[in-house]
Amino acid sequence: MQQSIIATVDIVLLTLQQQRLSVTLIKRDNPPFQTMAALPGGYIHAQEDNNCLDAALRILSTKTGIVPPYLEQLQTFAGIARDPRGWSMSVVYFALVASEVITAAQHDGLVVCAVDDLWHLPFDHNDIIAAAVARIRNKSYYSSLPCYLAGPMFTLPGLQKIYEACLGESLNKVSFRRKMDELNVLEPVSGQTEAHGAHRPAQLYRLKAQFKNQLQLLSRGL
Amino acid sequence: MQQSIIATVDIVLLTLQQQRLSVTLIKRDNPPFQTMAALPGGYIHAQEDNNCLDAALRILSTKTGIVPPYLEQLQTFAGIARDPRGWSMSVVYFALVASEVITAAQHDGLVVCAVDDLWHLPFDHNDIIAAAVARIRNKSYYSSLPCYLAGPMFTLPGLQKIYEACLGESLNKVSFRRKMDELNVLEPVSGQTEAHGAHRPAQLYRLKAQFKNQLQLLSRGL
DNA sequence: GAAATAGTGTCTTTGAGACAATATGTT
DNA sequence: AACATATTGTCTCAAAGACACTATTTC
Missing domain, CATH: 3.90.79.10 (Nucleoside Triphosphate Pyrophosphohydrolase)
Structure with missing residues (x-):
């Protein structure tokens, strides 16, 4: 036994x-x-x-x-x-x-x-x-996982920084946005973020309700 | 307790x-x-x-x-x-x-x-x-894993069939060979396979010794 | 040499990255 | 208006897939 x-x-x-x-x-x-x-x-x-x-x-x-x-x-x-x-x-x-x-x-x-x-x-x-x-x-590299590290609302440049922290490398801005678009888990919120200074503020996004607890995958990585 | x-x-x-x-x-x-x-x-x-x-x-x-x-x-x-x-x-x-x-x-x-x-x-x-x-x-999709399903020696067309069985879809021959080349885990054996019929026989390959027990990954999938 | 599959060359298409132009806030 | 970052457009380059041509064996 x-x-x-x-x-x-x-x-x-x-x-x-x-x-x-x-x-x-x-x-x-x-x-x-x-x-x-x-x-x-x-x-x-x-x-x-x-x-x-x-x-x-x-x-x-x-x-x-x-x-x-x-x-x-x-x-x-x-x-x-x-x-x-x-x-x-x-x-x-x-x-x-x-x-x-x-x-x-x-x-x-x-x-x-x-x-x-x-x-x-x-x-x-x-x-x-x-x-x-x-x-x-x-x-x-190939999922929406890092989104869970963000708060309930976040900007795309902010999310990119989060991805970069997870991956330990910097990412191409255009590619990153294309991939986020492809993931299709984000939706824009009407309001806008605080501008950290004298410049255009970024659009706020949140996870779509259906992805609050579910990962979404990319067919090809970032 | x-x-x-x-x-x-x-x-x-x-x-x-x-x-x-x-x-x-x-x-x-x-x-x-x-x-x-x-x-x-x-x-x-x-x-x-x-x-x-x-x-x-x-x-x-x-x-x-x-x-x-x-x-x-x-x-x-x-x-x-x-x-x-x-x-x-x-x-x-x-x-x-x-x-x-x-x-x-x-x-x-x-x-x-x-x-x-x-x-x-x-x-x-x-x-x-x-x-x-x-x-x-x-x-x-992104590793040498299916190689372990093959015997000690195998042909590239044979290995492709194994990959296809694992993935449940057919693969492009040229791409598959490019990827196997990129994986760099195979080495040709001097002999050649049995020809199954009236056609050119295929080169036999085997896993390189250092990959007998270790997986190799692709930076991008198949 | 006809048949059949192995192996390779190359063109087309797709997608990633670089770069730069435009947009829109604050000060 | 100046500034700084957001956002988007577009060009370039690399990689994936399609296609077809060459190679090599048996019959």
Whole structure:
């Protein structure tokens, strides 16, 4: 029969801070690694969680107060070596939110750190975050994924900056707009953005309602 | 504390039969669903498996006698509803092999069935296979993945047929060859293929040694 | 040499990127 | 009006697909 296996869910909650892809960490309440910052996570509760996605939503909600618009299973990290308590399995999800959502959550112990500036984290959380970032980088090339990092309304130049932060490279303005047009997930809002200075203000857009929770893909990448 | 959670690994072992993407099923030795065909799978053995990949290799080897050249984690399927024994977690891997490998394995109870002809399988194995097929379809567009479905030596027209079977659509010959050239994972073998009839025979190729176990990606898809 | 498929050359079309002209706000 | 950025038009270049021509084998 089976040895006891630790079954947990961890969430890589990503956002953009100062145009940099950043991850949300939380001070651990319990051992091991008590008081250290790590990915939000917790045990699966077989009594109350119908599946892993439920568990992820419950844990994220409990620990951070956030209900993300986009949550996707990343990968499962498991083995004898990753947790001092024993053989463990962590089903990892990743979520994207606008940074205001994290600020608004007002939860204690949350630390948002740029993924390029991370120190050594408990467990294999550095590997997990690296995998999440790689997934997002890749997916941003051919999908509407980065839109979830924007607030409810945004401008096209602003969205381009978000895409560029995800991809780590600058994009051609004309091509980017052609691709956004092709994605067909945005709709203009009547109002206009604040002009940051003495120049033409940009049109505000929002995600079409039907794409609030659903990714749209490009046939060819950016 | 934690209720007992069933921790298993399942493998979607895919191959090509008569140019059709097919999955390998195995008659179940134990309840539930004893004697029914299902995906090869088994419990994680915390004592002997260092991680999930180890478990997948062990299970695949034990149940089918196959050591696949390519094995990748697909996704974890978990929840209360998928297994009559209780809350279960299955980390699913997928593997690709040439059909001769399955024939050569000589294991009893193996059933190879085209993924489009499947009947209703135990657990959520139909969903799992569908997810694997979707992943392979997608990945075949921009990688050397389908090469693992070919034998040790193959012709370019033959490989194109394999790609077409994976993608479910026919491809442009010139473009396909340009892309294979770009992938740069193949090397010609001095010999030549059997001519199937009265016509020019095709050059035989094989995977370069360094790509025997490693995928190569295209910057843009096929 | 007729047939049939392998392999290659090249033209056409499509789409990405560069560049620049125009638009529209603020100061 | 000057300025600065938004937005759009258009040209150039690269890549994908269509087509057809050449190559090479068997019968």
